[in-house]
Structure formats: C-alpha cells, structure tokens
Amino acid sequence: MSLAPWRSPLARALHRNRSDAHARYLQLATLRCDQRPANRTVVFRGFLAETNRLQFVTDSRSDKIEQIEQNPWGEGCWYFVKTREQFRLLGKLTVVGPVHAEADLLAARQKIWQQLSDSARNQFVWPQPGAPRSQSQAFETQPPAPERPLSNFCLLLLTPLEVDHLELRGEPQNRYHYFLHHVKGWSEREINP
C-alpha cells in the first residue's frame, strides 16, 4: 500500500505538537441509533501497520459499538493547539472484538492491548460504563494481564475516505481537501478556508 497524501501533513502536525501530551486526543463523531449525533474524545493509537487506518481502543460495553453497527460512518476532528491546524477525517469505522474474520486485525488488537498502560487496561475490568455509579471498591481491581486481551476489549479502526486540513496560521489561511476515488485513488486540491 502507499501512504495517503494527507499522511505527510498529519505526521508533521503530530511531530510539531509532540511536546503537547494531548496532541494524540481527537474527537470522534458517530450517529446514535435515534439519528442524533454523538461526539467524544478518543486517543489515537497509531496507524494499523501498512495501512492508512487510524487505531483507537474501546469497550464492547460502550454505546458507540451499537451506533457503529447501525451506521459505520464516523468523522474524527483533530485540532492541534500548538500549530493551530485542524484535520477532519471522514470514514468508516470497524470494531475488532475477540472474534473477527481477519487474522491480522486480531493480531493488531492483541498488540494494542499489550501496549496499553496498566491503568488503561484496568478500565476494562471496571463496572458497566454509564450505569449508576458503583461503589468505589468496584474500581479497585488488579490490572488484567497484558498477555491476552479481555473479551470486552475492542480495537476500533477509522478508515478515512475524505480528509479536510485547515491551517489557521496561513495568511489568510490554508485549506486542503483529500478525497479517495474508487479507481484512481486519492486526489488533493486546495480550497478556500
């Protein structure tokens, strides 16, 4: 595979903002089952090897699992504070749980699990997210073993088909639009901010 043309400006933004601990946080919009939008912060966990697919992690008990089953489209909005630029990444979402047809995705799921911190892994043993608050003791768990992912641990992949890159620092500003065509691949054009 070849790197999509938006990978290079995105890599540059990640590099230039690397001193900011939150540069890997972005907001992911999906569609609720009642047709209202949902939006939450997610942590970028790198690209799936040899692809342009962004990796995140999620819990099978999270609302977004059902949302994605019904409508796989999502848009990530990634604002880099230091360089004042925004990437909007529109694409399809794929949830990879313990059972999946593609062996390489199962392997990627296991790898991401192993790379998580103890405290991140710990959250997957916590009581049902969104349910009425449980006793504090219920959260004082032993972190699960790094070897094998818990069954509710999911790898979440975003496969962008359209990317909008806005640089607020330009004069006036710069904005680029990337679009994945079925046959001819990615196109890139400069548009008005």
Add this chain to the structure above:
Amino acid sequence: MSLAPWRSPLARALHRNRSDAHARYLQLATLRCDQRPANRTVVFRGFLAETNRLQFVTDSRSDKIEQIEQNPWGEGCWYFVKTREQFRLLGKLTVVGPVHAEADLLAARQKIWQQLSDSARNQFVWPQPGAPRSQSQAFETQPPAPERPLSNFCLLLLTPLEVDHLELRGEPQNRYHYFLHHVKGWSEREINP
C-alpha cells in the same frame, strides 16, 4: 430562568483553564444530509443572556447550515486539557440569520458581531468557503464595519438537553449525567466512567 446544574461545573472548568487560549474551542458534531456525521472545531462565544444556550458564529455559506436545517441535533464535545475533563453537550441547534422571528435573537446576533475581532469579521467577506482556492488577493479585504452584521453572518445556538461530564483526574474517575425532563426540569446523577 434558572441555571442548569451543569453550568456550575462548566463555569469552573472554563475558569480553571482560562490560561489556555484554546479552552474556548470545542468540537461540534452534526449530521450530513447523507446521514454521515460531520465534526468541526467551533469557538464558544458565551451563553445567550438569561439562558443555558451556547453561542457560536457561523457563515450561511457553510455546509452545516443545510445539515442543521435537515436535522437540528448536534453534540458538542469539549475537552479541557489542564483539568483533564470532558463535557459532552447534546442538544438542538438554531441558526439565526438576518431574518428571524425572535427579536431578542436578532439583537444577540448583532451584539456578537460587534464583539468579534476585525480578523474574525473579515472571514465573512472571504470567497465561498470550500470552493476551489481563489487568488490570494480575494482574501485581502477591508474588514466589514462592526455596526451591522453582514447578511451571511449567523449566530448559532446550541440548546443542551443532555450533558455528560467526565473527570479523568478522579480516582478512579468521576462522571455525571444531566438530563432535561419535559416537566420536572434537569436531573443529575452520578454514573460509572
């Protein structure tokens, strides 16, 4: 009117993060006309006086105007870096252009226009956003007068009906859910993170 119960933690977050120039930036998700989600960064311009409605500005030439006409629901996702907390605000969006039935909203639109910086006002004279890039000279405009808003200038209001507040700094974490009931008003409960 009375302040919604989530106003106090949100005001606290704004205050504690006031040294961060980007603390007033949040991401707003809407629904595209083809049922795919859209997500972009917007700037919080305060609450509409005597209400719990968040104010933003937008351009009538922006894609979100048509999106909101077809589906008025939106969710703002607001992450505060310094205090490590997130507010998700789900509600209905209202666009206030130069013609509107409610006089107080027209007055608010004019007030926000007057409060904008010259460079922010200037963007409303720029060429069609999202169109192929125009010559740079087209952006070198005189800032429009602050007295009267340009016709494409819109006030955008978000009226939250549900708010989800997550504090990552808690031990383990704290999460609160606020819901607006038709008759009895806002309820608040603590839920699992």
